[in-house]
Amino acid sequence: MVLLRVPSRVKAGLFFLGNAMLGTAAAAQAQEPPKPPQIVFNDSGGDMQKAMRDSFYNEFEKRFGIRVVTTSPVDAGKLKAMVESGNIEWTVTEIGPEEAMLAEKEGLLEPLDHKIIDLSDYPKHLQDRKYIMPKGVYTTVMGYSTDAFPAGKGPTSWADFWDVKKFPGPRTLRDSPIDNLEFALLADGVAPDKVYPIDVARAFKKLDEIKPHITVWWKTGAQSAQLLVDKEAVMGSAWNGRYFVAIKNGAPLKIEWNQGMIKESAFVIPKGAKDAYWGQKMLAVITDAKAQGIYANIITYPGLNLKSMEYVKPELQTFMPTHPDNLPKQVWTDAKWWLDNGKDMNERWSKWILAK
Amino acid sequence: MPASAQIAERRQSRMIPVLRGEQGPVMVGLLPVAFLGLLFLLPVLRLFLLSVEGGTLAHFDKAITSDLYLTVFIETFRIAAIVTCCSLLMAYPVAYVLSTASPRWVLIGLVFLMLPFWTSILVRTYAWMILLGRNGVLNQALLGAGVIKQPVALIFNTTGVVIGMVHVLLPYMVFPIYSAMLRVNRDLLLAAEGLGASGWSVFRRIFLPLTMPGVIAGTALVFILSLGFYITPALLGGGKVIMIAVLIEQQVRQFLEWGFAAALSCLLLVIAVLFYVLLNRLGRRETIA
Numbered sequence: 219m220v221l222l223r224v225p226s227r228v229k230a231g232l233f234f235l236g237n238a239m240l241g242t243a244a245a246a247q248a249q250e251p252p253k254p255p256q257i258v259f260n261d262s263g264g265d266m267q268k269a270m271r272d273s274f275y276n277e278f279e280k281r282f283g284i285r286v287v288t289t290s291p292v293d294a295g296k297l298k299a300m301v302e303s304g305n306i307e308w309t310v311t312e313i314g315p316e317e318a319m320l321a322e323k324e325g326l327l328e329p330l331d332h333k334i335i336d337l338s339d340y341p342k343h344l345q346d347r348k349y350i351m352p353k354g355v356y357t358t359v360m361g362y363s364t365d366a367f368p369a370g371k372g373p374t375s376w377a378d379f380w381d382v383k384k385f386p387g388p389r390t391l392r393d394s395p396i397d398n399l400e401f402a403l404l405a406d407g408v409a410p411d412k413v414y415p416i417d418v419a420r421a422f423k424k425l426d427e428i429k430p431h432i433t434v435w436w437k438t439g440a441q442s443a444q445l446l447v448d449k450e451a452v453m454g455s456a457w458n459g460r461y462f463v464a465i466k467n468g469a470p471l472k473i474e475w476n477q478g479m480i481k482e483s484a485f486v487i488p489k490g491a492k493d494a495y496w497g498q499k500m501l502a503v504i505t506d507a508k509a510q511g512i513y514a515n516i517i518t519y520p521g522l523n524l525k526s527m528e529y530v531k532p533e534l535q536t537f538m539p540t541h542p543d544n545l546p547k548q549v550w551t552d553a554k555w556w557l558d559n560g561k562d563m564n565e566r567w568s569k570w571i572l573a574k
Numbered sequence: 575m576p577a578s579a580q581i582a583e584r585r586q587s588r589m590i591p592v593l594r595g596e597q598g599p600v601m602v603g604l605l606p607v608a609f610l611g612l613l614f615l616l617p618v619l620r621l622f623l624l625s626v627e628g629g630t631l632a633h634f635d636k637a638i639t640s641d642l643y644l645t646v647f648i649e650t651f652r653i654a655a656i657v658t659c660c661s662l663l664m665a666y667p668v669a670y671v672l673s674t675a676s677p678r679w680v681l682i683g684l685v686f687l688m689l690p691f692w693t694s695i696l697v698r699t700y701a702w703m704i705l706l707g708r709n710g711v712l713n714q715a716l717l718g719a720g721v722i723k724q725p726v727a728l729i730f731n732t733t734g735v736v737i738g739m740v741h742v743l744l745p746y747m748v749f750p751i752y753s754a755m756l757r758v759n760r761d762l763l764l765a766a767e768g769l770g771a772s773g774w775s776v777f778r779r780i781f782l783p784l785t786m787p788g789v790i791a792g793t794a795l796v797f798i799l800s801l802g803f804y805i806t807p808a809l810l811g812g813g814k815v816i817m818i819a820v821l822i823e824q825q826v827r828q829f830l831e832w833g834f835a836a837a838l839s840c841l842l843l844v845i846a847v848l849f850y851v852l853l854n855r856l857g858r859r860e861t862i863a
Contacts, residue, residue, distance in 0.1 A: 295827035320830060388708070393813035433708070434730045435813025449709050450730075561829050568816055569642045572649065 254493045256285040257309035257500060263290030264440055265463045265517060273513035278503045284496060294321060297488055301326045306488050309497040315553040316396075316560050318350045318484040323557075328487035334498040335505060339523045351485045351501045354510065354521045357539040357548055358397040359478040361443070361461045364470040366452035373453060376405035376477050380424070382431050387452030389428065390445045393435035395567040396556060397455065397479045398425065400549065404477045414552045418563070422570055435571070446471055459517040462537050473537070475544040481551040483519065514538060618843070625836035633837035643821065643838065647845075650818045653732065653807070654800035657739045658747075661796050662789065664740065665747035669788075672748070673755035687745050699809045702729060702738060730812025738810040739803055746799060747792035754788025790857040798846045818842055 259275065261267050267288055275286040289308070294317040300306045313321065321327055327349040337345045337352075344352045360379060362372040366387055373379050379389065379401070391398055399416050402424035408417075433451050436442045442456035443464040461473050485504060487497040503509060510521025511529020518537040520526065527540070535541050539548060556563075625633050637643050672683050690698060705711050706728035713725040728734060758781060766776045804819040818838060825835035 293827050294830060295832075298830050298832075317828065324830060433727075433812060437808055437813065441809075448703070448707065450703075450707055561831070564824060564828070565640075565642055568646070568821065571814060572642075572645055572816055 251493075251495045253282065253284055254496065256287050257493050257496050258287045258289060258307055259500065260289045260292065260308045260311035262292045262312055262439070265459065266439075266519075269513055269516035269519075272516060273509045274500075274504050274506075277506065277509050278500050281503065282496070282499060286500070297321060297326055297486075298324065301489050304490065306491045308488055309491050309493050310485055310487055310500050312353075313350075313484050313486050315481050315484055315551070316556040318486060319553060319557040321486065322349045326489055328489050328491060328494050328497070330487075330501070331495075331498045334495075335502045337505060339507060339525050340505070341522065341524065344522060349486060351504070352522050353483045353485050353504055354514070354519050355480055355539050356483055356519045357458045357475070357478040357480040358392070358455050359458045359461065359539075360453065360474040360476075361446060361456055361471050362453035362474070363446050363449065363451075364472050365449070369472045372472060372474065374474055374476055376401045377407070379453060380405040380428050382428075385453065388433035388450065389431050390434045390436050390442065390451040390454035391428075391432055392442070392455055393437050393571075395563040396560075397551070399563070400479055400551070401455070401477070402428075404549070410477070410549045413549060414555050416555065416559075418559075418566070422566070425570070443469070443471070458537070458539055459519050462518040475539070476547045478539065478544075478548040479551050480539050480545075480548040481553065482522070621836045622840055624832055625834075625840050627833045633834045634841070636834065637837050637841055643818075646816050646818050646821055647841070649816065650801060653735060653739070653815070653817060654797050656732075656736050657743060657800045658793055658797045660736060660740045661743055661747040662793060665744055665751055665792060666789070668744075669748050669751035669755055672752050673758075687748055690741050691745065695805050695809075698741065699738065699806070702734070702741075702810060706734065706737070729810050730814065732811070732815055734810040734812070735807045735815045738806040739800060742806065743796045743799060746795040750791035750795065751785060751788040754785040754791075758784045787857055790853055794850055794853040794857075798850060801842060801846055 259270070261270055267290060271288070275288070278284070278286055292312050292314065294313060297308070297311060297313070298321070300308065329348055330351055335351065337347070340352065360373065360376070362385075364372070367373070367385065373381070373385050378385055391401075399418065399421040400413050402421040403413050403417065404410065405428075406420060406424045408420075434441070434445055436445060436454070436456075439457055439460045442454060443460045445451045446454055447464055447469045458473060458478070461471055465471050465473075485501060487494050487501070491497055505521075505523055507521070507523045507525035508529050510523050510526035514520040514526065514530050515534055518534060520530065520538045520540045527535075527538075530538060536543065539545065627633075668683070668687070672680055675683065693701075703710065707713070708725040708727075710728070712728065713722075716722045717725065729737070762780055762784075763776055766780050767773075771779070802819050803817055804823065807815045807817045808820060822835050822838050822842075825831045825838070
């Protein structure tokens with residue numbers, strides 16, 4: 219939206235000024251840009267921010283002597299507002315997988331500098347990423363209270379989750395169509411490799427069955443595990459690290475890896491971010507195998523650097539979505555399908571929630 | 575020179591030069607107008623322009639014709655109306671007690687009334703969960719006493735949202751009513767009693783009409799604030815209660831559809847303003863009568 223019309227003479231002036239600035243930028247590229255006192259990293263906060271601090275942020279501060287200031291939560295709308303107003307507060311931000319693709323489509327991202335970020339130890343299909351830096355993976359898993367069902371006697375599939383006779387008690391799922399449509403199809407007997415493209419009508423029909431048994435549609439990661447701890451629900455879905463932290467703190471919970479929806483976590487640099495160069499350096503630290511190992515040991519979100527597993531503690535290996543016992547049981551989320559259908563699905567979801 | 579003129583003169587001379595003379599009041603008025611214009615009207619204008627981006631009314635068309643947004647608008651009004659009624663029913667007696675209490679009790683009462691303001695939303699929400707949850711204090715007590723066999727769902731539904739919202743919004747209702755009650759001349763009540771009116775008719779024909787402006791102001795405040803509630807319904811509604819602010823947020827943050835979000839916001843703003851004008855009319859008629 220243009221509120222003010224810029225006279226053409228001023229435009230021409232700006233054009234020359236822009237060229238002059240590009241010229242200086244080119245000259246400066248040969249050497250490293252000056253170090254700012256700090257960069258701003260926007261992440262999802264909570265337990266995850268603590269883990270990021272102890273792994274990547276401290277490592278970056280040690281290497282470059284630049285302080286990492288953190289903000290949260292992850293917010294694609296704020297990213298758009300910053301880039302459009304030119305007042306960019308973040309150097310690097312975490313972002314949801316579908317929102318990352320949307321931001322790339324809208325031209326809100328700075329390209330990754332592969333001269334700085336080395337992805338050679340990553341899986342082949344991720345090495346040529348242009349804007350979205352793949353960091354690690356996480357899984358929306360099923361979990362249950364071992365007070366309600368002793369370990370080994372709990373639900374082991376989404377069909378079990380839907381079976382309220384065999385496994386009675388209130389349940390909790392995320393307040394979002396993402397993952398839930400997939401879970402519904404899996405519960406209805408759809409083979410994992412046939413989940414996409416999602417048969418939406420069939421998924422919502424299956425969801426009708428479980429709706430009366432959902433006590434809370436959770437909104438935040440912290441809520442998902444807490445509802446089981448507080449016994450508001452006997453089983454639910456959550457991002458695997460949230461259950462892990464609760465279990466580590468002594469909560470009587472069990473994670474069921476079967477039919478979990480596994481997905482990639484992403485980091486991006488907002489287009490035109492000041493100190494973008496140091497943002498690239500920060501992303502380079504995040505690809506570091508050892509730092510990814512340290513991070514995974516805290517919150518069980520493993521890195522995508524294939525060498526990072528060497529640094530993961532043996533006793534924690536089974537808590538990782540990428541562990542050989544767990545990985546084949548899970549289903550990869552198709553972020554592209556959600557990019558194309560997300561908006562429609564969310565409207566349909568709200569309508570479905572409101573339907574009596 | 576008369577004394578009053580001298581005082582006026584002295585006051586004038588103490589003022590900043592631009593504020594002196596006949597232009598003074600205008601200049602003083604300019605500041606808040608500029609403030610509101612810059613920080614409120616301009617953004618609202620931008621919001622409106624955003625909602626008609628591309629020169630079409632497509633966003634408004636979608637907002638009005640799609641049954642989802644219509645349903646959510648109605649649901650938002652329904653909840654706002656329930657919250658306003660509950661607040662009014664609770665606030666009126668509270669305000670009355672406060673208006674007749676001794677200064678010390680007024681102070682204590684006001685502190686309790688203001689407590690929810692000073693408590694973080696998360697603490698407030700978790701406090702309600704401890705009290706009203708499935709394993710909450712209330713359910714445990716009722717189960718223990720044998721009143722109920724199954725825990726009752728008191729939160730994570732509309733009831734929970736209403737409880738949480740009334741908790742926060744009660745002061746907005748109490749204060750206008752309380753101040754209206756303070757202004758009531760108690761001699762009028764005595765006079766009515768002296769003329770043989772019953773307690774009920776003193777209340778209905780004298781006290782209630784005289785406190786009506788406070789009731790209307792409180793109602794307008796609480797209702798309009800309710801329309802924009804977001805976090806409380808999200809956390810205490812268990813995801814089952816959807817108010818319009820939740821959908822606007824989704825459009826802004828998740829789908830980057832600012833045009834559509836702006837259209838929804840404009841509609842909400844127009845409705846809130848209409849409601850305010852209506853109540854204001856009603857209020858004016860009450861004061862004249």
